Amino acid sequence: MDAALQYGRRNMGMAAPNPSVGAIVVKTSGAAPVIIARGVTAKGGRPHAETEALKIAGEAAKGATVYVTLEPCAHQSKTPPCANALIQARAGRVVIAIEDPNPLVSGNGIRMLRDAGIETIVGIGAAQAKIDHAGHFRRVRDGRPHIILKLAVSADGKTGLVGRKPARISGSVSMAEAHILRATSDAIMVGSGTVLADNPKLDCRLPGMEDRSPIRVVLDGSLRIPLDSALVQTAKARKLIVIASENAPAETQKALEEKGAEVIRVQSTKDRWRKPVIADAMAELGKRGITRLLVEGGPMLSASLLQNDLVDEAVVVRAPVMLGGSAIDALEGLPLDALLASPKLAIIEERVLGEDHMVRLFRK
Numbered sequence: 361m362d363a364a365l366q367y368g369r370r371n372m373g374m375a376a377p378n379p380s381v382g383a384i385v386v387k388t389s390g391a392a393p394v395i396i397a398r399g400v401t402a403k404g405g406r407p408h409a410e411t412e413a414l415k416i417a418g419e420a421a422k423g424a425t426v427y428v429t430l431e432p433c434a435h436q437s438k439t440p441p442c443a444n445a446l447i448q449a450r451a452g453r454v455v456i457a458i459e460d461p462n463p464l465v466s467g468n469g470i471r472m473l474r475d476a477g478i479e480t481i482v483g484i485g486a487a488q489a490k491i492d493h494a495g496h497f498r499r500v501r502d503g504r505p506h507i508i509l510k511l512a513v514s515a516d517g518k519t520g521l522v523g524r525k526p527a528r529i530s531g532s533v534s535m536a537e538a539h540i541l542r543a544t545s546d547a548i549m550v551g552s553g554t555v556l557a558d559n560p561k562l563d564c565r566l567p568g569m570e571d572r573s574p575i576r577v578v579l580d581g582s583l584r585i586p587l588d589s590a591l592v593q594t595a596k597a598r599k600l601i602v603i604a605s606e607n608a609p610a611e612t613q614k615a616l617e618e619k620g621a622e623v624i625r626v627q628s629t630k631d632r633w634r635k636p637v638i639a640d641a642m643a644e645l646g647k648r649g650i651t652r653l654l655v656e657g658g659p660m661l662s663a664s665l666l667q668n669d670l671v672d673e674a675v676v677v678r679a680p681v682m683l684g685g686s687a688i689d690a691l692e693g694l695p696l697d698a699l700l701a702s703p704k705l706a707i708i709e710e711r712v713l714g715e716d717h718m719v720r721l722f723r724k
Contacts, residue, residue, distance in 0.1 A: 361457055361485035363395065364427040365492060368409065370400050372492070373544040373572060377649030378405030379496035383413040384427040385451075387420060396420050408433065410442040414449045423452040429489050430496075431460040431482075434468035443472040453479040457489035461500050491708070491722060495546070495651030498672060504642035505653035508673040509665055509699070510541060515680055517696040518687035519659060527687070529679045533714030538656075539564050541675065543572040545654035547601075547645065551661040552580035561590045562656075563598075573598060574654065577645065579661060581605040581628065581635040583612040587619060596620035601648075603641045605634055638668055659692035666691065666699055674699055674721040677713065 368382025385397040399413030432442035473480040495506040512530045521527050543564045563573040583604050600621040605628040613623045626640035709720035
């Protein structure tokens with residue numbers, strides 16, 4: 361199952377609106393099991409992993425053990441059910457990491473396999489599968505993406521210099537890791553303040569992975585994003601979504617749409633800031649098939665996500681530099697421990713990245 365999980369992560373960030381599932385077909389040769397075929401959910405969500413692996417295995421799939429990281433689908437959609445494909449291939453045994461919460465599946469795939477006389481085992485590798493398929497689970501259950509908050513902070517918990525000046529905090533190893541995180545996300549979000557301060561491209565700049573750059577999303581209540589910004593200028597080449605408040609200027613929306621951006625309006629907060637209601641913004645992204653959303657916003661957006669219980673996962677990279685007491689806090693109005701010591705999150709990984717230290721937290 362570990363091999364299937366690892367293989368399934370290959371297309372994470374490219375398979376939406378479907379999860380990136382891994383499937384491995386194994387046969388015993390002598391005393392040792394041998395992998396004879398592998399499959400992963402294709403870009404755009406189809407074909408599914410099971411059908412890809414079975415196609416490669418051909419007749420050799422008969423009597424084989426198939427390991428799959430998510431329950432095979434049991435309903436007819438654009439393609440026939442994967443449970444049927446496994447039955448028709450006459451697999452001898454199917455090992456499933458975790459049940460699919462999708463109401464159209466939700467145990468039906470397992471039932472079909474068992475009713476056909478195929479030995480079916482569920483739960484091997486479930487803990488890792490829950491993490492790998494968190495985007496799918498969150499969108500099915502809550503109608504929004506799995507939200508990953510990424511922060512780069514100094515040793516004293518700061519993220520920028522006085523006057524909103526950006527500070528280069530992370531080292532080269534951490535930066536490369538950040539671009540892998542972008543490549544495995546369906547979309548990346550920042551606030552309008554980040555666009556105005558940094559004019560980012562929000563792409564993946566690792567050699568050979570440029571085509572894995574995610575959809576760009578800007579939370580911009582009053583549509584302040586400049587028409588000559590890097591994001592708007594490339595909107596026709598790579599999807600850009602701008603989420604505005606209901607009272608944002610119509611003429612600016614029209615100008616952005618002419619440049620190729622999609623503008624979504626959501627309700628405004630009732631305070632004097634009149635910002636987009638962040639939960640409504642996330643629901644709109646869920647409707648558009650986004651399952652994994654990476655947020656690289658500033659202190660205000662990061663704090664808002666935490667205060668609205670919208671942080672499902674956090675990646676915090678801490679560098680061995682001090683920016684001083686007058687520098688900008690990573691979370692506006694909150695201590696960094698509000699995230700690191702949150703009772704709703706648990707540390708699942710810690711690593712040294714060059715000179716930096718990375719901690720990864722996941723919703724309990």
